[in-house]
Amino acid sequence: MRSFSGVEYGAVPGFRPLELDLHVPDLSADETKSRVAVIVHVHGGGWRRGSRRHPLPRLGEEFYPAMVRAGFAVAAIDYRLSGEATYPAAVEDVRAAVAAVAGLLAEHGVGAGPVFLWGDSAGGHLALLAALTGAEVAGVVAWFPVTDLAAMPGSSDPQTREALFLGAPTGAVPELAREASPITHVRADAPPMLVVHGDSDTMVPYGQSTTFVSALVASGGTAELVLVPGAGHFWDGAEDPSAIHRQAIRFLRDLAEA
Template identity: 45%
Template structure:
Protein backbone atom coordinates (compact mmCIF):
# COMPACT_ATOMS: atom_id res chain seq x y z
CA UNK A 1 0.00 0.00 0.00
CA UNK A 2 1.32 3.46 -0.87
CA UNK A 3 2.37 5.69 1.99
CA UNK A 4 -0.44 7.91 3.19
CA UNK A 5 0.15 11.65 3.00
CA UNK A 6 -1.81 14.65 4.21
CA UNK A 7 -3.52 16.92 1.66
CA UNK A 8 -0.88 19.57 2.37
CA UNK A 9 1.95 17.11 1.74
CA UNK A 10 0.26 15.95 -1.45
CA UNK A 11 -0.04 19.51 -2.73
CA UNK A 12 3.70 19.99 -2.16
CA UNK A 13 4.44 16.67 -3.85
CA UNK A 14 2.51 17.38 -7.05
CA UNK A 15 3.42 21.07 -7.41
CA UNK A 16 5.56 22.03 -10.39
CA UNK A 17 9.22 22.75 -9.55
CA UNK A 18 10.00 26.34 -8.63
CA UNK A 19 11.37 28.35 -11.59
CA UNK A 20 14.69 28.78 -9.79
CA UNK A 21 15.35 25.03 -10.05
CA UNK A 22 12.94 23.77 -12.74
CA UNK A 23 14.53 21.89 -15.66
CA UNK A 24 14.85 23.94 -18.81
CA UNK A 25 12.70 22.91 -21.79
CA UNK A 26 14.22 21.33 -24.87
CA UNK A 27 15.69 23.91 -27.26
CA UNK A 28 14.44 24.30 -30.83
CA UNK A 29 17.31 24.73 -33.31
CA UNK A 30 17.30 27.51 -35.92
CA UNK A 31 19.63 28.63 -38.68
CA UNK A 32 23.17 29.80 -37.87
CA UNK A 33 23.20 27.63 -34.74
CA UNK A 34 20.67 29.75 -32.87
CA UNK A 35 18.36 27.99 -30.40
CA UNK A 36 15.07 28.97 -28.80
CA UNK A 37 13.67 27.83 -25.45
CA UNK A 38 9.95 28.57 -25.32
CA UNK A 39 7.74 29.08 -22.29
CA UNK A 40 10.42 29.03 -19.60
CA UNK A 41 8.91 29.87 -16.17
CA UNK A 42 10.87 32.61 -14.41
CA UNK A 43 8.66 33.64 -11.49
CA UNK A 44 5.73 32.54 -9.37
CA UNK A 45 3.47 35.35 -8.24
CA UNK A 46 0.80 34.89 -5.58
CA UNK A 47 -2.73 34.76 -7.01
CA UNK A 48 -1.44 35.19 -10.58
CA UNK A 49 -0.46 33.06 -13.54
CA UNK A 50 3.13 31.82 -13.70
CA UNK A 51 5.32 34.26 -15.58
CA UNK A 52 7.29 32.88 -18.51
CA UNK A 53 9.88 33.99 -21.02
CA UNK A 54 11.16 32.82 -24.37
CA UNK A 55 14.93 32.64 -24.58
CA UNK A 56 16.90 32.88 -27.81
CA UNK A 57 20.51 31.75 -27.57
CA UNK A 58 23.29 32.23 -30.13
CA UNK A 59 25.59 29.49 -31.40
CA UNK A 60 28.64 30.76 -29.49
CA UNK A 61 29.68 28.81 -26.41
CA UNK A 62 30.92 31.98 -24.70
CA UNK A 63 28.61 33.82 -22.28
CA UNK A 64 26.51 35.99 -24.58
CA UNK A 65 25.44 39.58 -24.01
CA UNK A 66 21.73 39.75 -23.29
CA UNK A 67 18.78 41.68 -24.67
CA UNK A 68 15.75 41.81 -22.37
CA UNK A 69 12.82 42.45 -24.72
CA UNK A 70 9.58 44.01 -23.41
CA UNK A 71 6.50 43.82 -25.63
CA UNK A 72 3.91 46.52 -26.18
CA UNK A 73 0.11 46.46 -26.06
CA UNK A 74 -0.98 49.46 -23.96
CA UNK A 75 -0.04 47.52 -20.79
CA UNK A 76 -3.34 45.68 -21.36
CA UNK A 77 -2.53 43.03 -23.97
CA UNK A 78 0.29 41.85 -26.19
CA UNK A 79 2.58 38.84 -26.58
CA UNK A 80 6.11 38.44 -25.36
CA UNK A 81 7.33 37.21 -28.77
CA UNK A 82 5.99 40.22 -30.73
CA UNK A 83 8.23 43.17 -31.67
CA UNK A 84 5.38 44.94 -33.38
CA UNK A 85 3.28 44.66 -36.51
CA UNK A 86 6.06 45.68 -38.92
CA UNK A 87 8.34 42.78 -37.94
CA UNK A 88 5.73 39.99 -37.80
CA UNK A 89 6.31 38.93 -41.38
CA UNK A 90 10.10 38.89 -41.20
CA UNK A 91 11.86 35.63 -42.03
CA UNK A 92 14.05 35.16 -40.14
CA UNK A 93 12.24 36.99 -37.34
CA UNK A 94 13.78 39.80 -35.29
CA UNK A 95 14.79 37.64 -32.32
CA UNK A 96 16.36 35.02 -34.56
CA UNK A 97 18.32 37.85 -36.20
CA UNK A 98 19.57 39.06 -32.83
CA UNK A 99 20.63 35.54 -31.88
CA UNK A 100 22.40 35.12 -35.22
CA UNK A 101 24.29 38.35 -34.43
CA UNK A 102 25.60 36.78 -31.20
CA UNK A 103 23.10 38.03 -28.63
CA UNK A 104 20.89 36.13 -26.23
CA UNK A 105 17.33 37.48 -26.11
CA UNK A 106 14.86 37.02 -23.26
CA UNK A 107 11.30 37.91 -24.34
CA UNK A 108 9.39 38.25 -21.09
CA UNK A 109 5.83 38.09 -19.86
CA UNK A 110 4.72 40.68 -17.33
CA UNK A 111 1.44 41.18 -15.51
CA UNK A 112 -0.99 43.21 -17.61
CA UNK A 113 -3.16 45.97 -16.22
CA UNK A 114 -6.18 43.68 -16.03
CA UNK A 115 -4.18 41.45 -13.68
CA UNK A 116 -2.31 43.93 -11.46
CA UNK A 117 -1.61 47.65 -11.44
CA UNK A 118 1.71 49.47 -11.46
CA UNK A 119 4.38 48.81 -10.23
CA UNK A 120 3.60 45.11 -10.79
CA UNK A 121 4.90 44.96 -14.41
CA UNK A 122 8.13 46.71 -13.45
CA UNK A 123 8.60 44.30 -10.55
CA UNK A 124 8.13 41.42 -12.98
CA UNK A 125 10.94 42.70 -15.20
CA UNK A 126 13.21 42.89 -12.16
CA UNK A 127 12.24 39.31 -11.32
CA UNK A 128 13.22 38.26 -14.84
CA UNK A 129 16.62 39.90 -14.44
CA UNK A 130 17.09 38.13 -11.11
CA UNK A 131 16.23 34.74 -12.64
CA UNK A 132 18.49 35.29 -15.63
CA UNK A 133 21.33 36.20 -13.29
CA UNK A 134 20.68 33.18 -11.08
CA UNK A 135 20.82 30.75 -14.01
CA UNK A 136 23.30 32.65 -16.17
CA UNK A 137 25.99 29.95 -16.14
CA UNK A 138 23.50 27.27 -17.15
CA UNK A 139 22.06 29.45 -19.90
CA UNK A 140 25.35 30.81 -21.20
CA UNK A 141 24.43 34.48 -20.82
CA UNK A 142 26.30 37.43 -19.32
CA UNK A 143 23.88 39.44 -17.12
CA UNK A 144 26.54 42.14 -16.65
CA UNK A 145 26.03 43.04 -20.33
CA UNK A 146 22.26 43.47 -20.56
CA UNK A 147 20.39 45.98 -22.72
CA UNK A 148 16.64 46.36 -22.24
CA UNK A 149 14.66 46.94 -25.46
CA UNK A 150 10.97 47.74 -25.55
CA UNK A 151 8.30 49.01 -27.92
CA UNK A 152 5.31 51.21 -27.03
CA UNK A 153 4.14 50.24 -23.51
CA UNK A 154 7.19 47.99 -23.42
CA UNK A 155 9.34 50.99 -24.27
CA UNK A 156 7.86 52.79 -21.28
CA UNK A 157 8.69 49.85 -18.99
CA UNK A 158 12.15 49.49 -20.54
CA UNK A 159 12.86 53.15 -19.76
CA UNK A 160 11.72 52.75 -16.17
CA UNK A 161 13.76 49.60 -15.70
CA UNK A 162 16.91 51.27 -17.02
CA UNK A 163 16.33 54.30 -14.77
CA UNK A 164 15.53 52.41 -11.57
CA UNK A 165 17.50 49.13 -11.63
CA UNK A 166 20.94 49.31 -10.06
CA UNK A 167 22.13 45.75 -9.37
CA UNK A 168 23.49 45.04 -11.85
CA UNK A 169 23.32 48.34 -13.73
CA UNK A 170 21.98 47.81 -17.22
CA UNK A 171 24.29 48.47 -20.15
CA UNK A 172 21.68 50.45 -22.08
CA UNK A 173 18.07 50.91 -23.15
CA UNK A 174 16.44 50.90 -26.59
CA UNK A 175 13.07 52.68 -26.51
CA UNK A 176 10.75 52.52 -29.51
CA UNK A 177 7.87 55.07 -29.32
CA UNK A 178 7.42 54.64 -25.57
CA UNK A 179 5.36 56.93 -23.32
CA UNK A 180 7.62 58.98 -21.06
CA UNK A 181 5.16 61.16 -19.14
CA UNK A 182 1.94 59.97 -17.48
CA UNK A 183 1.31 63.26 -15.66
CA UNK A 184 0.73 65.94 -18.33
CA UNK A 185 -1.92 66.33 -21.03
CA UNK A 186 -0.46 65.23 -24.35
CA UNK A 187 -3.35 64.73 -26.80
CA UNK A 188 -4.94 62.27 -27.19
CA UNK A 189 -3.90 61.48 -23.58
CA UNK A 190 -5.86 63.26 -20.83
CA UNK A 191 -4.59 62.59 -17.28
CA UNK A 192 -8.09 63.22 -15.89
CA UNK A 193 -9.67 60.44 -17.95
CA UNK A 194 -10.16 57.24 -15.89
CA UNK A 195 -10.62 55.06 -18.99
CA UNK A 196 -7.24 55.49 -20.71
CA UNK A 197 -4.64 52.70 -20.83
CA UNK A 198 -2.53 54.81 -18.49
CA UNK A 199 -5.37 55.00 -15.98
CA UNK A 200 -5.90 51.24 -16.16
CA UNK A 201 -2.18 50.75 -15.54
CA UNK A 202 -2.29 52.97 -12.45
CA UNK A 203 -5.67 51.85 -11.10
CA UNK A 204 -7.13 55.34 -11.45
CA UNK A 205 -6.97 58.47 -13.57
CA UNK A 206 -3.38 59.74 -13.40
CA UNK A 207 -4.58 63.11 -12.15
CA UNK A 208 -6.22 61.36 -9.19
CA UNK A 209 -3.04 59.46 -8.24
CA UNK A 210 -0.35 62.07 -8.98
CA UNK A 211 2.44 60.47 -6.92
CA UNK A 212 1.95 57.09 -8.58
CA UNK A 213 1.70 58.73 -12.02
CA UNK A 214 5.01 60.51 -11.40
CA UNK A 215 6.64 57.29 -10.19
CA UNK A 216 5.46 55.60 -13.41
CA UNK A 217 6.81 58.39 -15.65
CA UNK A 218 10.33 57.84 -17.01
CA UNK A 219 10.62 61.60 -17.52
CA UNK A 220 10.37 62.05 -13.74
CA UNK A 221 12.91 59.31 -12.99
CA UNK A 222 15.86 60.59 -15.05
CA UNK A 223 19.07 60.93 -13.06
CA UNK A 224 22.80 61.26 -13.57
CA UNK A 225 24.52 57.91 -13.90
CA UNK A 226 21.70 56.25 -15.82
CA UNK A 227 22.78 53.92 -18.65
CA UNK A 228 22.90 55.09 -22.27
CA UNK A 229 19.62 55.36 -24.20
CA UNK A 230 18.59 55.04 -27.81
CA UNK A 231 15.18 56.70 -28.26
CA UNK A 232 13.40 56.20 -31.59
CA UNK A 233 10.02 57.80 -32.30
CA UNK A 234 7.83 58.49 -35.32
CA UNK A 235 7.24 62.17 -35.99
CA UNK A 236 3.62 61.46 -36.98
CA UNK A 237 2.78 59.23 -33.99
CA UNK A 238 -0.93 59.71 -33.30
CA UNK A 239 -1.05 57.48 -30.20
CA UNK A 240 2.11 58.41 -28.28
CA UNK A 241 3.13 61.88 -29.51
CA UNK A 242 6.74 62.42 -30.50
CA UNK A 243 7.09 64.93 -27.65
CA UNK A 244 7.48 61.94 -25.30
CA UNK A 245 10.66 60.83 -27.05
CA UNK A 246 12.01 64.36 -27.50
CA UNK A 247 11.40 65.35 -23.88
CA UNK A 248 12.93 62.14 -22.53
CA UNK A 249 16.04 62.65 -24.66
CA UNK A 250 16.31 66.28 -23.54
CA UNK A 251 16.03 65.31 -19.86
CA UNK A 252 18.67 62.61 -20.28
CA UNK A 253 21.05 65.08 -21.94
CA UNK A 254 20.48 67.59 -19.15
CA UNK A 255 21.51 64.88 -16.66
CA UNK A 256 24.63 64.10 -18.74
CA UNK A 257 23.30 60.66 -19.68
CA UNK A 258 24.45 59.48 -23.15
CA UNK A 259 21.41 59.47 -25.41
CA UNK A 260 20.76 59.19 -29.13
CA UNK A 261 17.40 60.43 -30.42
CA UNK A 262 16.17 59.32 -33.83
CA UNK A 263 12.90 60.70 -35.17
CA UNK A 264 11.32 59.09 -38.23
CA UNK A 265 9.51 61.54 -40.56
CA UNK A 266 6.01 60.46 -41.53
CA UNK A 267 6.01 57.42 -39.23
CA UNK A 268 2.98 56.80 -37.00
CA UNK A 269 2.83 54.44 -34.03
CA UNK A 270 4.44 51.01 -34.53
CA UNK A 271 6.21 52.47 -37.62
CA UNK A 272 2.93 52.60 -39.53
CA UNK A 273 3.59 54.66 -42.65
CA UNK A 274 7.34 54.03 -42.68
CA UNK A 275 8.83 52.17 -45.62
CA UNK A 276 10.17 48.66 -45.19
CA UNK A 277 13.69 49.97 -45.74
CA UNK A 278 13.17 52.52 -42.96
CA UNK A 279 12.00 49.83 -40.54
CA UNK A 280 15.02 47.69 -41.40
CA UNK A 281 17.30 50.69 -40.79
CA UNK A 282 15.65 51.32 -37.41
CA UNK A 283 16.24 47.71 -36.42
CA UNK A 284 19.84 47.84 -37.66
CA UNK A 285 20.52 51.04 -35.72
CA UNK A 286 19.05 49.46 -32.59
CA UNK A 287 21.22 46.37 -33.06
CA UNK A 288 24.28 48.60 -33.55
CA UNK A 289 23.45 50.37 -30.27
CA UNK A 290 23.22 47.03 -28.45
CA UNK A 291 26.52 45.91 -29.98
CA UNK A 292 28.24 49.17 -29.04
CA UNK A 293 27.15 49.05 -25.40
CA UNK A 294 27.75 45.36 -24.71
Protein backbone atom coordinates (compact mmCIF):
# COMPACT_ATOMS: atom_id res chain seq x y z
CA MET A 1 0.00 0.00 0.00
CA ARG A 2 1.21 3.48 -0.87
CA SER A 3 -0.13 6.48 1.03
CA PHE A 4 -0.09 10.17 0.21
CA SER A 5 -0.99 12.49 3.08
CA GLY A 6 -2.44 15.98 3.01
CA VAL A 7 -3.56 16.00 -0.63
CA GLU A 8 -5.58 19.16 -1.27
CA TYR A 9 -8.89 18.48 -3.01
CA GLY A 10 -10.54 21.89 -2.69
CA ALA A 11 -10.20 25.45 -1.49
CA VAL A 12 -12.95 27.64 -0.07
CA PRO A 13 -12.04 31.30 0.44
CA GLY A 14 -11.79 32.11 4.14
CA PHE A 15 -11.31 28.48 5.23
CA ARG A 16 -8.41 26.10 5.64
CA PRO A 17 -7.50 23.98 2.60
CA LEU A 18 -9.67 20.90 2.19
CA GLU A 19 -7.47 17.83 2.36
CA LEU A 20 -7.61 14.06 2.04
CA ASP A 21 -5.22 11.16 2.40
CA LEU A 22 -4.87 8.74 -0.50
CA HIS A 23 -4.17 5.06 0.10
CA VAL A 24 -3.58 3.06 -3.07
CA PRO A 25 -2.65 -0.54 -3.87
CA ASP A 26 0.87 -1.40 -4.95
CA LEU A 27 0.44 -1.87 -8.68
CA SER A 28 2.69 -3.53 -11.23
CA ALA A 29 3.60 -1.70 -14.42
CA ASP A 30 0.85 -3.54 -16.29
CA GLU A 31 -1.72 -2.92 -13.57
CA THR A 32 -1.20 0.85 -13.67
CA LYS A 33 -2.85 0.78 -17.11
CA SER A 34 -6.09 -0.49 -15.56
CA ARG A 35 -8.55 1.41 -13.42
CA VAL A 36 -8.93 0.96 -9.68
CA ALA A 37 -12.25 1.30 -7.87
CA VAL A 38 -12.20 4.11 -5.30
CA ILE A 39 -13.76 4.47 -1.86
CA VAL A 40 -14.22 8.03 -0.59
CA HIS A 41 -14.45 7.63 3.16
CA VAL A 42 -16.26 10.24 5.29
CA HIS A 43 -15.47 10.13 9.02
CA GLY A 44 -18.00 10.54 11.81
CA GLY A 45 -17.98 12.75 14.89
CA GLY A 46 -21.38 14.43 15.03
CA TRP A 47 -20.35 16.90 12.28
CA ARG A 48 -18.46 18.57 15.13
CA ARG A 49 -15.24 16.62 15.53
CA GLY A 50 -13.25 13.76 14.04
CA SER A 51 -10.58 13.38 11.41
CA ARG A 52 -9.70 11.39 8.32
CA ARG A 53 -6.79 9.99 10.31
CA HIS A 54 -8.90 8.47 13.10
CA PRO A 55 -11.33 5.86 11.74
CA LEU A 56 -13.50 3.74 14.00
CA PRO A 57 -11.55 2.69 17.11
CA ARG A 58 -12.87 -0.87 17.14
CA LEU A 59 -11.41 -1.45 13.67
CA GLY A 60 -8.26 0.55 14.30
CA GLU A 61 -5.31 0.53 11.96
CA GLU A 62 -6.78 -2.17 9.71
CA PHE A 63 -9.67 -0.01 8.54
CA TYR A 64 -8.08 1.49 5.43
CA PRO A 65 -5.51 -1.26 4.70
CA ALA A 66 -8.27 -3.90 4.50
CA MET A 67 -10.00 -1.86 1.80
CA VAL A 68 -6.76 -1.50 -0.13
CA ARG A 69 -6.01 -5.22 0.11
CA ALA A 70 -9.43 -5.82 -1.44
CA GLY A 71 -8.28 -3.85 -4.49
CA PHE A 72 -9.65 -0.38 -3.73
CA ALA A 73 -7.96 2.97 -3.62
CA VAL A 74 -9.16 4.93 -0.60
CA ALA A 75 -9.56 8.69 -0.29
CA ALA A 76 -10.02 9.49 3.40
CA ILE A 77 -11.35 13.03 3.54
CA ASP A 78 -11.68 15.84 6.01
CA TYR A 79 -14.49 18.35 5.61
CA ARG A 80 -15.59 21.57 7.30
CA LEU A 81 -16.91 20.80 10.77
CA SER A 82 -19.91 22.57 12.24
CA GLY A 83 -17.70 24.85 14.36
CA GLU A 84 -16.20 26.14 11.12
CA ALA A 85 -19.26 26.32 8.87
CA THR A 86 -22.84 25.13 9.11
CA TYR A 87 -24.90 23.17 6.54
CA PRO A 88 -24.51 22.88 3.59
CA ALA A 89 -20.72 23.28 3.90
CA ALA A 90 -19.88 19.70 4.87
CA VAL A 91 -21.96 18.02 2.18
CA GLU A 92 -20.59 20.44 -0.41
CA ASP A 93 -17.11 19.32 0.61
CA VAL A 94 -18.03 15.65 0.20
CA ARG A 95 -19.38 16.30 -3.28
CA ALA A 96 -16.20 18.25 -4.11
CA ALA A 97 -14.02 15.35 -2.97
CA VAL A 98 -15.94 12.89 -5.14
CA ALA A 99 -15.55 15.19 -8.13
CA ALA A 100 -11.82 15.65 -7.55
CA VAL A 101 -10.68 12.15 -6.65
CA ALA A 102 -10.16 10.76 -10.17
CA GLY A 103 -7.89 13.66 -11.09
CA LEU A 104 -5.93 13.37 -7.85
CA LEU A 105 -5.36 9.66 -8.38
CA ALA A 106 -4.22 10.32 -11.95
CA GLU A 107 -1.58 12.67 -10.56
CA HIS A 108 -0.23 9.70 -8.60
CA GLY A 109 -0.29 7.33 -11.56
CA VAL A 110 -3.55 5.55 -10.75
CA GLY A 111 -6.58 5.41 -13.04
CA ALA A 112 -9.89 5.70 -11.21
CA GLY A 113 -12.67 3.22 -11.84
CA PRO A 114 -16.08 3.44 -10.17
CA VAL A 115 -16.22 5.74 -7.14
CA PHE A 116 -18.06 4.79 -3.96
CA LEU A 117 -18.93 6.67 -0.78
CA TRP A 118 -18.59 5.14 2.70
CA GLY A 119 -19.37 6.96 5.92
CA ASP A 120 -20.15 6.26 9.55
CA SER A 121 -22.50 8.18 11.87
CA ALA A 122 -22.42 11.84 10.75
CA GLY A 123 -20.19 10.67 7.91
CA GLY A 124 -22.86 8.17 6.93
CA HIS A 125 -25.39 11.00 6.83
CA LEU A 126 -23.07 13.05 4.61
CA ALA A 127 -22.32 10.09 2.32
CA LEU A 128 -26.03 9.38 1.80
CA LEU A 129 -26.93 13.04 1.36
CA ALA A 130 -24.11 13.69 -1.12
CA ALA A 131 -25.01 10.60 -3.16
CA LEU A 132 -28.64 11.67 -3.30
CA THR A 133 -27.92 15.31 -4.19
CA GLY A 134 -25.46 15.28 -7.03
CA ALA A 135 -22.32 13.31 -6.20
CA GLU A 136 -21.72 10.83 -9.01
CA VAL A 137 -21.02 7.55 -7.24
CA ALA A 138 -21.68 3.90 -8.01
CA GLY A 139 -22.75 2.89 -4.50
CA VAL A 140 -22.81 3.87 -0.83
CA VAL A 141 -22.08 2.22 2.50
CA ALA A 142 -23.57 4.03 5.51
CA TRP A 143 -22.98 2.83 9.06
CA PHE A 144 -25.42 3.99 11.78
CA PRO A 145 -26.31 7.20 9.92
CA VAL A 146 -28.67 10.01 10.80
CA THR A 147 -31.18 10.09 7.94
CA ASP A 148 -33.92 12.39 9.28
CA LEU A 149 -32.65 15.31 11.36
CA ALA A 150 -36.11 16.37 12.52
CA ALA A 151 -36.77 12.92 13.99
CA MET A 152 -33.73 13.08 16.28
CA PRO A 153 -34.33 14.03 19.96
CA GLY A 154 -33.99 17.62 21.18
CA SER A 155 -35.77 19.56 18.44
CA SER A 156 -35.77 22.74 20.56
CA ASP A 157 -32.27 22.37 22.02
CA PRO A 158 -29.68 24.69 20.43
CA GLN A 159 -26.81 22.49 21.66
CA THR A 160 -27.66 19.20 19.95
CA ARG A 161 -25.28 18.01 17.26
CA GLU A 162 -28.05 18.53 14.71
CA ALA A 163 -28.66 22.12 15.83
CA LEU A 164 -24.94 22.94 15.67
CA PHE A 165 -24.77 21.38 12.21
CA LEU A 166 -27.72 23.42 10.92
CA GLY A 167 -27.02 26.60 12.87
CA ALA A 168 -30.35 26.40 14.73
CA PRO A 169 -32.52 23.80 16.49
CA THR A 170 -34.30 21.52 14.04
CA GLY A 171 -37.70 22.64 15.35
CA ALA A 172 -36.86 26.27 14.54
CA VAL A 173 -35.79 25.54 10.97
CA PRO A 174 -37.99 22.64 9.81
CA GLU A 175 -37.51 23.25 6.10
CA LEU A 176 -33.75 23.42 6.47
CA ALA A 177 -33.77 20.23 8.56
CA ARG A 178 -35.83 18.56 5.86
CA GLU A 179 -33.48 19.72 3.09
CA ALA A 180 -30.46 18.44 5.04
CA SER A 181 -31.98 14.97 5.59
CA PRO A 182 -31.19 12.08 3.21
CA ILE A 183 -34.73 10.70 3.57
CA THR A 184 -36.08 13.78 1.80
CA HIS A 185 -34.12 12.99 -1.33
CA VAL A 186 -34.82 9.28 -1.90
CA ARG A 187 -35.34 8.47 -5.57
CA ALA A 188 -35.57 5.51 -7.89
CA ASP A 189 -32.27 6.18 -9.63
CA ALA A 190 -30.22 6.47 -6.45
CA PRO A 191 -27.02 4.41 -6.40
CA PRO A 192 -27.24 1.05 -4.56
CA MET A 193 -26.86 1.46 -0.82
CA LEU A 194 -25.89 -0.75 2.11
CA VAL A 195 -27.09 0.65 5.45
CA VAL A 196 -25.86 -1.08 8.61
CA HIS A 197 -26.99 -0.19 12.14
CA GLY A 198 -26.73 -1.69 15.60
CA ASP A 199 -30.08 -2.62 17.14
CA SER A 200 -28.86 -1.33 20.53
CA ASP A 201 -27.64 2.06 19.33
CA THR A 202 -28.63 4.73 21.89
CA MET A 203 -26.89 7.62 20.11
CA VAL A 204 -28.59 7.31 16.72
CA PRO A 205 -31.75 5.15 16.93
CA TYR A 206 -31.76 2.30 14.43
CA GLY A 207 -35.18 3.49 13.26
CA GLN A 208 -33.28 6.20 11.37
CA SER A 209 -31.94 3.45 9.11
CA THR A 210 -35.02 1.25 8.88
CA THR A 211 -37.27 4.17 7.92
CA PHE A 212 -34.78 5.46 5.37
CA VAL A 213 -34.28 2.12 3.66
CA SER A 214 -38.04 1.52 3.54
CA ALA A 215 -38.55 4.94 1.95
CA LEU A 216 -35.78 4.40 -0.59
CA VAL A 217 -37.07 0.99 -1.63
CA ALA A 218 -40.64 2.34 -1.85
CA SER A 219 -39.38 5.03 -4.21
CA GLY A 220 -37.92 2.35 -6.50
CA GLY A 221 -34.33 2.56 -5.29
CA THR A 222 -32.04 -0.29 -4.30
CA ALA A 223 -30.96 -0.63 -0.68
CA GLU A 224 -29.97 -3.36 1.76
CA LEU A 225 -30.48 -2.98 5.50
CA VAL A 226 -28.48 -4.95 8.05
CA LEU A 227 -29.25 -4.69 11.76
CA VAL A 228 -26.42 -5.92 13.99
CA PRO A 229 -27.71 -7.68 17.13
CA GLY A 230 -26.54 -6.17 20.42
CA ALA A 231 -24.45 -3.47 18.74
CA GLY A 232 -24.39 0.13 19.82
CA HIS A 233 -22.86 3.15 18.15
CA PHE A 234 -19.38 2.66 16.64
CA TRP A 235 -20.07 -1.12 16.93
CA ASP A 236 -19.73 -1.12 20.71
CA GLY A 237 -21.00 -4.50 21.86
CA ALA A 238 -20.86 -6.05 18.37
CA GLU A 239 -19.62 -9.64 18.44
CA ASP A 240 -17.35 -9.24 15.40
CA PRO A 241 -16.85 -5.71 14.01
CA SER A 242 -14.32 -7.07 11.49
CA ALA A 243 -17.07 -9.21 9.92
CA ILE A 244 -19.22 -6.08 9.50
CA HIS A 245 -16.26 -4.41 7.81
CA ARG A 246 -15.70 -7.38 5.47
CA GLN A 247 -19.38 -7.45 4.55
CA ALA A 248 -19.28 -3.80 3.47
CA ILE A 249 -16.14 -4.36 1.43
CA ARG A 250 -17.78 -7.32 -0.32
CA PHE A 251 -20.84 -5.22 -1.10
CA LEU A 252 -18.73 -2.61 -2.88
CA ARG A 253 -16.50 -5.24 -4.50
CA ASP A 254 -19.58 -6.88 -6.03
CA LEU A 255 -20.75 -3.54 -7.39
CA ALA A 256 -17.29 -2.77 -8.79
CA GLU A 257 -17.17 -6.12 -10.59
CA ALA A 258 -20.73 -6.04 -11.89
